[in-house]
Amino acid sequence: MPEEASTRKLTIARAMAEAIAQEMRVDERVFVMGEDIAALGGVFGNTRGLLDEFGDKRIRDTPISETAFMGAATGAAMDGMRPVVELMFVDFMGVCFDAIYNCMAKNVYFSGGSFKVPVVLMTSTGGGYSDAGQHSQCLYGSFAHLPGMKVVSPSNARDAKGLMTAAIRDDNPVVFMYHKGLQGMGWLGTEPAAIVPVPEETFTTPIGKAAVVREGSDVTIVGLAMGVHHGLRAAEQLAERGVSAEVLDLRSLVPLDREAIIASVAKTGRLIVVDEDYQSYGVTGEIIATVVEHDVRLLESSPQRVAYPDVPIPFSRPLEQFCLPNADKIVAAYDAMGH
C-alpha cells in the first residue's frame, strides 16, 4: 500500500468500483456479472460507472438465476477468465450455495491445483435498517466455515479497494462481503468512519492480515466490518473511564490472522469479540477458541461475545436494535468481565 498521503475520501461502494475498474483496464479477463449491476450500477453502488466504461459484454446483468450464473463464474474462471460476480444480498446464498461451496470452492482441490478458480464473489451483508429476516443477515460464519474460499470483509474504503484488488488477482475464490451500513449509500445510512482517504493508484491489501486499528493495553476488542466501528466507539467510551482498549480489525476470516489475535490478547489479557452474524457456531466461538487453545492462561478473565442472538432477524426497529451489537453492549461486556 503506497505510503504517500491521499486526501481523496471514498465510500466503500466507490472504492470497490474503482478497484474493479482499474483491474478491468489492465486485465481484459476481468468481467462483472450479477443482478442489476449494469444500468443500475448495483443496488449498493459498487458497480456504478462500469457499464459506461466497459460496455455490456463485460458488465453483464443476469436473470434471477443465481445457480446458473455462480456456476458460470466458476466455469469461466476455470477457462481463463477472472469473473467478479455479485450475489446481491448474502441472504440469497441458499438458492445457489452448491455452486459456491461445493463447486467454486472445491475445484482447486479436486484438481490437485491443476485448475485455477479466480472468482470474486461480492455480496452485501448486515442489517440495522429494518430490512427483516431475509435481507439483513451477515452469514460470515457460514462462508468461513467451509473450506476452499477466502473470506474478506472491509471496515473502510481503503481496505475495500486494497482487498478487492487483491481478491481479483487471487487465483482462488474470494468471497468479498461488504456491509450495507458501511457502503456509503445515502439512503442506507452510513457509518462516516468507513469513508476514508483512498489512494488513486492501484494497490493491494494482503488477504489474511488483521489490522490493529487502535492500540491499547487493557482489553482486546476483535471484530470485522461494522463490528470494528462499534469496537472503536466502545474504546472511546472506555478511554473516558481510563480503560485502554485495543481494537483489532480482522479484515479477513479466511485465512484468519490468528497470530495477531493472540499477540493482542497476550498483551491485554482480556478479549471481547464482536460479530453481527448469529452467535452460536460462528465467528465469536472461533476467535475465543483460537486464543484459549493456544494458551488458556493468556486470559485474565472470561472472554465475552457481543454477537447477534440465535434468532431470525426481526423487522420491527426496537426488536432489531435490541439484537444488534453496539458500543454500549461492548462496554457492558467489559464490565461483566470483573476486574
Add this chain to the structure above:
Amino acid sequence: MPEEASTRKLTIARAMAEAIAQEMRVDERVFVMGEDIAALGGVFGNTRGLLDEFGDKRIRDTPISETAFMGAATGAAMDGMRPVVELMFVDFMGVCFDAIYNCMAKNVYFSGGSFKVPVVLMTSTGGGYSDAGQHSQCLYGSFAHLPGMKVVSPSNARDAKGLMTAAIRDDNPVVFMYHKGLQGMGWLGTEPAAIVPVPEETFTTPIGKAAVVREGSDVTIVGLAMGVHHGLRAAEQLAERGVSAEVLDLRSLVPLDREAIIASVAKTGRLIVVDEDYQSYGVTGEIIATVVEHDVRLLESSPQRVAYPDVPIPFSRPLEQFCLPNADKIVAAYDAMGH
C-alpha cells in the same frame, strides 16, 4: 424413556424406520418424502419396509428436485401435515438451502408463532469410506449456526429411535443428521457400538439433553455421533494409563446442553472436543467458547480440538484417514495438554 430392559438390538437405520412407522400408525398426518426412500427403502436403509406398510401415497419417492420438495415439506407442514423429508447426503444441502434455512427454519418466527412447521429433515453425514468431497461431509456446524432449526445427531440406535420420535412430535423443524458409519448398513462398515438394545414400544429422547456416556474425573471428551465412539475408545486407552476420561454425547447441537458441558468440565478441568465437521467456525469453537465464557478458570490447561481440518475431503484412503478424527488423536490431544 422406559426403564425396563430390552434385549432386542437394532441398527440406527432400523431404529429410525421403526420410529417413523410407529408414528405413522398413530398419526396419519405423518408421511415420508425423498429420493429413493420408497421401493429402495432409502440408500441408507432408514425407510426400509415403510412402502409396503403405508403405500406410495404416504411414502413418496421424489424427482431430484430438492428445492421443490423441501419447500413442499414446509408448505405441507404449515397446512397441518407432519412430513419427514430426506436429503440423501447432507452434502446436497447447497441445492436447496434457501428452502431450508430461510423458509422452513424461519416461518415460525416470521409468523410470530401462528404457524407450526413440524418437519423432520433427515440427512446422512460423514465419511471414512472414501466417498470423496461431495459425499462425506458432516456440516453439523453449518446447520447449527443458523437459527430456527433444531439439530440432532444420535450416536446409537436407542437414541436414534427416541430422537426421531421426539422430532416427529416437535412443532418445529428438526434436522436429524445420521452418520453413515453408524447406520448399520453392512456395505458401509459399521461401528458395532451403535447397535444397541432398543425398546419396542414408542418413547422419546428429549431434544437438547446431552448424555454422559462414560463417567470420569480427569478430562472431558465432548462429541456427537461418530465422535462419541472415538471418544469412548480414547477413554479406554486413557484408562489403561490410569487417566479417567468422561465422555459426553451431545446428541443435540440445537438446543445445546451447555449446562452438561460446563458441569463436566467443572469436574474434570480439562476439555477435548471431537468433531468430524470442518474445524474452523464450527462445533469445536462453540463448545470451547461455551466453557470459557462461563468461567475461564474452569480449565486447568488449554482445551483441545480434534476436528476435520479446513480442507475439502479427499478421496484417497490415506489422505482421508489422515484428516479424520480418531481415538489416537484424542489421546494425543490429552497428552498435548501437559499435566
Add this chain to the structure above:
Amino acid sequence: MQPGRAEKRWMYETMLLSRRYEEAIEKIYLEGKQPRFDMAAGPIPGEMHLSNGQEPCAVGVIAHLEAHDTVTATHRPHHQAIAKGVDLKEMTAEIFGKKAGLSGGRGGHMHLLDPRVNFVCSGIIAQGLGPALGAALSRTMQGKPGVAVAFIGEGAVNQGAFHETMNLAALWNLPLIVVVEDNAWGISVSKKDSTAVERNHVRAAAYGIPGHFVPDNDPIAIYDVAGEAIARARRGEGPTLIEIETDRLAGHFMGDAEQYRPEGEKDALFARDPIPRLRDQMLAAGELSAEDVASIDAAVARRIDEAVAFARESPYPEPSDALEHAFHPVT
C-alpha cells in the same frame, strides 16, 4: 367464466382498496424520510415494494378462492394479501412493526403470514413455489378441499424453483396454480434481458400442463382464465400456469428513480391504469352508479383510516420480544 355483478363489484372495490391503501402507505413511508431519503427512518422503515398497477392479477384470481385455499406471494404482496382477506389492521400494524401486527412486528411488509386465510409471502424470489406445492399436496393427501395459488413475478420464472415445482405439480397432478405477474421488469432488468422466450406461458409445455396468457392487465379476462384453471384444479385435473401482462406503476421499491426505464414508458402505463378502466367500464355497463362509486370510495377510505389508526396507536413490541417465537415450545 364471466364474473357476476357482485364479483365484479368485489373486484373493483378490492382493487381500489389495495390502491388507496398503498397510497396511504406511500405517504406514511415518506414520513421521516425527507428531505434526505433514509430507508431506516420513519414510521415504516426498510424496503417498500408497492403493487400498484398489478391489482387485477390479485383480484381476478383470488375472486375464486376461499379462506381455506392457500396463497403464497412475493416481496410485493399487498394486493394479494388484501384480496385474500388478510386482516387489514393487523397487516398494517405489521408493516409498522407493531406488537399488534400479524407476527408482532417480526416479519414486516415482505413477511405477512396469516394462517386464518392461508396466506404467506417471502422476500426470496420464487421461494413461495415449494410451499404452495406442499399445501396442494397436503390437501390431496388429506382429501380436504382447497387449491394452492403461487404468485410470482416474471423475473422469478428464471429461478430453478419454478422448474422443479412445475414438474412436481404436474407429475403428482396437484391442485396448484402458478400465476406469473409479468410487469416486464425485475428491478432494473427488463424481461427481454432476462428471459429467452417472449412469453412465459409457453413453458407449460415443459410439464405437459395448460399454460395461458392473459394480455392487457384486464381483471375480467384474468377472472375468466383463472376461474377455469381453479375449477380444473378443484376437479382433480392438476396444475395450470397463468401468465398475466400487468404493469408496475411504481419503482421497484420506494426510492427507486427508475432511470433504467425507457423515456415515456411510465406515462403509457398510467394511461392504461386498470382501476379507472374497470370503473368506467362498469359505469358504462350500468353495473355501477356514480353513487356506488362515491360510497365505495368512502368505505375504502374508512377502512384504510381505521387500519392506519390501529397501526399507529398500537405500541411497539418490547425489545426483548425479539427473542420469542424462534421455536414453538415442546408440548
Add this chain to the structure above:
Amino acid sequence: MQPGRAEKRWMYETMLLSRRYEEAIEKIYLEGKQPRFDMAAGPIPGEMHLSNGQEPCAVGVIAHLEAHDTVTATHRPHHQAIAKGVDLKEMTAEIFGKKAGLSGGRGGHMHLLDPRVNFVCSGIIAQGLGPALGAALSRTMQGKPGVAVAFIGEGAVNQGAFHETMNLAALWNLPLIVVVEDNAWGISVSKKDSTAVERNHVRAAAYGIPGHFVPDNDPIAIYDVAGEAIARARRGEGPTLIEIETDRLAGHFMGDAEQYRPEGEKDALFARDPIPRLRDQMLAAGELSAEDVASIDAAVARRIDEAVAFARESPYPEPSDALEHAFHPVT
C-alpha cells in the same frame, strides 16, 4: 451428418475401450470386497458408478470435439472422460487414489478434472451445467473457438440448475450443448415417476432453442444430431438440447441389487448392447474386418493393462498431502 470410416472406427474403438476399461475396474473394485461387500475396502474404495451401455452418448457427441472444447460430466463419467481423451493412466491412478492420479488422489472417480482436455465432472446432480455455461461464455467473450458440452442424466433434468442454465444459454446465445443421457432411471426412481413429460427434448421449447431426441442408443444417429448441434454452436447460432435414449447395463452403483427393476428388463437391455451392434454393422458394411476387430481388441487390452499397471504401481500420496492444494499460493 454422417461419420466417415475413420470416425466410425474411432467410435467403435472408444466404446470398446470404455467398456473393457470398466470391466477391468469392476473386477478390481471387487478385490477386497468379497465375501462381504464393504465399500470402504479394496484397491478402489468408495462409490463406483459404471457407464456401460451408455458409451454411444459419449462417442457420438465427443467425436465432434477438440481438446480445447469443454466437457462437464457427472458422477458417471468414465465413458466421457475416455472419449474426451483424459489421460487413461492418470485417470486410473486417480480412481485408485494414487499420487500419480489427476489430482493426486484428492478427487476419485466422481472428480476427474483435467485442464489439458478441458474435462471436469462432479458428484452433485446437475452441478456441471453452470460451469459449462461459463466455459461457453468465456469462449464467446475471449473470441476464442470452442464449445461446451454438459452431459447430464434424465434425472438431472428435474433439477433447477437445468432450467436456469438453459435459459441463460439461450438468452446469451452461447455455444452450449446439453446432452441428456436418458437411461430411464435415477438410482431406483424410474423416469415416469420423476418426470412430467414423456420426452425431455420438448423442454427446449421453454427456451426457444432446438431440442432433439435420438432413440435407440445408436452412436451413428447421435453423431448425426450432435454434429449438427455442435456445428451450429460453432457458427454462433446458440445452444441445443439433445436427449438420447440409452441403457444403464449395471446397477446405479456397484453393490446395487436393482430389485426395483421390472422382471426381464435387464435381459432386454443386454440383448441390444450397442457395442456388438456397431461392430456387426461395421463388419457387415465392410468397414471393419475380423482382423481389425482382433487388433482393436488387443490394442484396447494393452492400453487398459498399462493403465491398470501404472495405477497399481503408483505409490499412495503422503497422508499429510491431504492438506495441500485447498488454495493456490498467492503469487
